[in-house]
Amino acid sequence: MRRPLTPRERRGTALLILAVVFGAAYWLLIDSWFAGPLRAMGEQAEQLREQQQRYAGVLRQSDALREQLDQARQDPASQTSLLPGDDPDAVAADLMQRLADLINRHATLGGGCSLSQRKPITPEQDDGEPYRQVQVSLTLNCAIEPLTAILHELEYQPPFLFVDELRIRRGKQAPASGGAGQLVVQLLVRGYLQPQVAR
Numbered sequence: 001m002r003r004p005l006t007p008r009e010r011r012g013t014a015l016l017i018l019a020v021v022f023g024a025a026y027w028l029l030i031d032s033w034f035a036g037p038l039r040a041m042g043e044q045a046e047q048l049r050e051q052q053q054r055y056a057g058v059l060r061q062s063d064a065l066r067e068q069l070d071q072a073r074q075d076p077a078s079q080t081s082l083l084p085g086d087d088p089d090a091v092a093a094d095l096m097q098r099l100a101d102l103i104n105r106h107a108t109l110g111g112g113c114s115l116s117q118r119k120p121i122t123p124e125q126d127d128g129e130p131y132r133q134v135q136v137s138l139t140l141n142c143a144i145e146p147l148t149a150i151l152h153e154l155e156y157q158p159p160f161l162f163v164d165e166l167r168i169r170r171g172k173q174a175p176a177s178g179g180a181g182q183l184v185v186q187l188l189v190r191g192y193l194q195p196q197v198a199r
Contacts, residue, residue, distance in 0.1 A: 113141070114140065117138070123135050135164070143181070162190045
């Protein structure tokens with residue numbers, strides 16, 4: 001049988017229950033209805049302030065960026081970074097010949113390299129874009145050394161070209177032991193024509 005609580009213990013228990021009731025009432029009535037939403041609104045306001053400061057910084061840089069863009073357009077070096085010509089089909093044919101010449105220059109390097117297939121690809125593009133794309137698909141039989149030289153030259157020599165896809169697999173005629181021999185390499189190369197506005 002439990003002993004009865006002393007007046008001091010009853011007072012302490014009553015105060016503890018009262019504190020729990022007040023805490024629950026504050027959380028239910030004030031925090032969840034007023035303080036919580038106010039905190040969320042304060043966090044959203046802080047995020048909006050940060051976004052506004054970031055966008056204001058970008059807007060402050062717009063004049064300098066516009067000047068840099070105009071300078072880049074007038075720079076003669078920027079003209080060599082794009083493919084010359086107006087007709088995408090003629091430019092694609094020229095690009096295929098340019099790539100074939102590049103591969104022939106590295107044909108005797110290391111294990112050798114040869115072009116087995118090439119074809120132009122017509123990419124989907126918006127009429128509103130100032131730069132039109134030209135894409136060429138290539139299939140090579142190539143050893144590692146000439147392949148790395150070809151990829152390096154594609155990346156660093158004007159006009160600027162981009163390798164969108166690169167698939168490499170071991171050839172069927174590769175030796176059973178030792179080195180890989182020549183690899184079968186499939187490339188999708190992309191370049192850009194001069195802006196339509198400039199033409």
